[in-house]
Amino acid sequence: MRYLTILLGLLLSVFTVSSAYAETLTSAINRLDANVIFLRHALAPGFGDPNHFRLDDCATQRNLDENGRQQARDIGQYFHAQNLSFGAIYSSQWCRCRDTAIELGLGEWQEFSGLNSFFQGYADKKATLDKLNTKLKQLPTDAITLMVTHQVVISATTGYSPTSGGIVLYNSTTNEAMPFDLKTQ
Numbered sequence: 001m002r003y004l005t006i007l008l009g010l011l012l013s014v015f016t017v018s019s020a021y022a023e024t025l026t027s028a029i030n031r032l033d034a035n036v037i038f039l040r041h042a043l044a045p046g047f048g049d050p051n052h053f054r055l056d057d058c059a060t061q062r063n064l065d066e067n068g069r070q071q072a073r074d075i076g077q078y079f080h081a082q083n084l085s086f087g088a089i090y091s092s093q094w095c096r097c098r099d100t101a102i103e104l105g106l107g108e109w110q111e112f113s114g115l116n117s118f119f120q121g122y123a124d125k126k127a128t129l130d131k132l133n134t135k136l137k138q139l140p141t142d143a144i145t146l147m148v149t150h151q152v153v154i155s156a157t158t159g160y161s162p163t164s165g166g167i168v169l170y171n172s173t174t175n176e177a178m179p180f181d182l183k184t185q
Contacts, residue, residue, distance in 0.1 A: 090148070119152045
């Protein structure tokens with residue numbers, strides 16, 4: 001019994017210490033001096049887009065389901081709880097990204113073609129990344145910009161591939177990036 005008590009005490013202290021070191025989003029942003037949060041669109045069942053894809057018709061695209069809409073609302077609430085304010089919010093022109101931006105409930109946002117998916121060739125990879133890199137160089141360093149986009153864009157820019165609703169922090173001056181797991185918060 002004595003050994004069980006000691007073991008439980010050790011486990012509790014390890015859990016307490018590891019919880020104390022859990023990094024908040026704000027502290028991660030400060031540590032990296034990040035001025036960009038890349039957010040992969042929320043859950044949208046399926047893979048890629050249908051062959052009859054059209055940018056101007058959401059019915060021809062893979063879209064958020066109710067779980068994705070709730071995930072986006074939860075992420076928006078998390079950002080509110082962290083007291084984050086954004087200097088600008090940009091979204092890919094794909095409906096699942098636009099709907100994520102809407103469901104976040106963070107205020108005004110605008111479409112930006114430099115965040116569009118080139119996964120299936122519906123957007124030109126080089127042109128898209130050139131637009132994005134130009135935008136990143138022009139961003140203020142004293143404000144945080146939120147960019148709602150796709151895994152391929154985030155991966156090409158940061159080297160990280162977040163899951164749906166995942167984020168990667170980015171410093172547009174140093175090009176340093178760091179994934180941040182919202183699930184552990």
